[in-house]
Amino acid sequence: MKRSRLAVLSSSLLLAACAALFGAAPAHSSGNALAVDYVALGDSYSSGVGAGSYESSSGGCKRSTKAYPRLWANANAPSSFSFTACSGARTGDVLSGQLAPVNSGTDLISITIGGNDAGFADVMTTCVLYSESTCLNRIAQARSYVDTTLPGKLDQVYAAIDSRAPHAEVVVLGYPRFYRLGGTCVAGLSERERAAINDAADYLNAATAKRAADFGFTFASVVPAFTGHEICASGTAWLHSVNWWNIGESYHPTASGQSGGYLPTFRNAV
Numbered sequence: 041m042k043r044s045r046l047a048v049l050s051s052s053l054l055l056a057a058c059a060a061l062f063g064a065a066p067a068h069s070s071g072n073a074l075a076v077d078y079v080a081l082g083d084s085y086s087s088g089v090g091a092g093s094y095e096s097s098s099g100g101c102k103r104s105t106k107a108y109p110r111l112w113a114n115a116n117a118p119s120s121f122s123f124t125a126c127s128g129a130r131t132g133d134v135l136s137g138q139l140a141p142v143n144s145g146t147d148l149i150s151i152t153i154g155g156n157d158a159g160f161a162d163v164m165t166t167c168v169l170y171s172e173s174t175c176l177n178r179i180a181q182a183r184s185y186v187d188t189t190l191p192g193k194l195d196q197v198y199a200a201i202d203s204r205a206p207h208a209e210v211v212v213l214g215y216p217r218f219y220r221l222g223g224t225c226v227a228g229l230s231e232r233e234r235a236a237i238n239d240a241a242d243y244l245n246a247a248t249a250k251r252a253a254d255f256g257f258t259f260a261s262v263v264p265a266f267t268g269h270e271i272c273a274s275g276t277a278w279l280h281s282v283n284w285w286n287i288g289e290s291y292h293p294t295a296s297g298q299s300g301g302y303l304p305t306f307r308n309a310v
Contacts, residue, residue, distance in 0.1 A: 075119035079141045080109030081134055081201075082152040085215060085302070086125035090280050090292030101126035102288075106295040108302035109150055118148070127288070130156045131193040135200055146205040150306055152213045154248050157193055158182045160215075163240070164291050167233050168282050175233050179240050186247045194251040202255055211309045212252040212259050213302060214245040216266035218279060218291060223272030228282075234272070260309035265301040 080086055087098070088107025095103050103123055104110065113121040122141030126133065131153055142149065155161075159182050167175035201210060218241065219225075219234035229237075242263075249259035269278035271291075278297030282290045293301060 076116070076147045077120045077145055078109075078113060078118040078148040078150075079122045079146055079205075080107075080113075080125050080150050081138050081142075082125040082150070082213075083129040083156055084125075084127040084292060085152040085155070086150065086213070087123075087127050087129075088125075088293075088298055089127045090289040091295040091298045093295075098123075098126075100128075104295075104298070106298055108298050108306050111299060111303050112150075112306060125152075128156060129153065131197045134197050139200060139204060142201060142204045142208075144205060144207070146208045148310065149201060149205060149208050149210045150213060151197075151201075151210070152215070153197060154190055154194060154244060155215055157190055158185050158244055160240075160244075161291075163237070164282075167229055167237065172230050172233055175229070176236055179236050182240055183243055186244055190244075190247060191251055194248060195255075198251060198255040198257065209310065210252075210255070210257040211306060212248060212257050213306060213309075214248060214259065214261045214263070215241050216262050216270065216279060216293070216297075216301065217241050218271055220268075220270040220273035223270070224274055225272035258309050260305050262301050262305045265305050266297065269297065269301065 084090075084102065086107065086109060087102055088094070088104025088110070089102045091104040091106040093105045095105060103125065107125075109121075109123055109125065113123075124138040124141060126138065129138070134151070134153055163178050163182050166178040198210075201208070217238040219229075219238055221231060221235055221238070245261060245263070249261075252259040266278055268275050271277050271279050271281045276296065278294050278301050280289050280292055280294060
């Protein structure tokens with residue numbers, strides 16, 4: 041993993057704290073500490089669809105004040121924060137419309153991307169509306185896309201980020217498993233469909249993690265944080281199930297999913 045300016049800043053602050061504790065004089069003035077310039081890229085899981093409280097200026101991108109990038113920025117007061125993640129974004133959308141704030145001065149970047157390219161929205165729609173066999177066939181098509189096409193798409197995005205911000209700490213966050221197997225749901229999808237959807241999410245995460253690692257980026261899995269909070273879990277679900285009144289929020293994290301799932305996962309990865 042790259043030693044970014046953010047890592048250097050963290051090390052400097054730790055050394056300064058130790059020096060203060062043990063009475064040693066710091067080698068450099070604290071005034072030389074590097075400020076953090078943070079850019080949040082990606083799709084609806086980063087923009088905060090499902091969390092509500094959308095910024096009016098973001099329009100159809102539906103950037104939420106309760107999304108993990110905004111929550112992290114509010115808590116850490118970076119010297120600059122650019123929030124360009126957008127609902128429905130695919131890899132090509134990141135390349136064409138989200139990278140303007142990313143430059144050689146950028147210290148920290150977060151991103152979720154790839155789910156829309158793989159057609160997961162269509163997978164979920166197909167599984168809800170059609171037969172089990174049709175659902176499983178559609179999932180197989182998505183997995184095939186992850187094998188054959190998605191790695192090249194991710195490489196294009198990661199290469200562009202690396203070229204524009206070669207010293208940035210880049211955190212690539214994954215997607216949660218949607219369902220608690222053997223859970224409380226008694227209707228809707230079959231257990232076989234739920235298991236296949238979860239396996240497909242894992243498959244996408246594994247492919248994304250591999251591409252991120254090859255670029256020296258950090259991959260952060262949100263699966264552990266969401267465990268016990270999936271759809272059909274006995275506790276509080278952090279994911280919306282299908283919502284016919286607001287279909288766009290279906291299968292997206294709630295505000296609690298952003299604050300309790302994505303935010304700590306991102307915070308621990310930085």
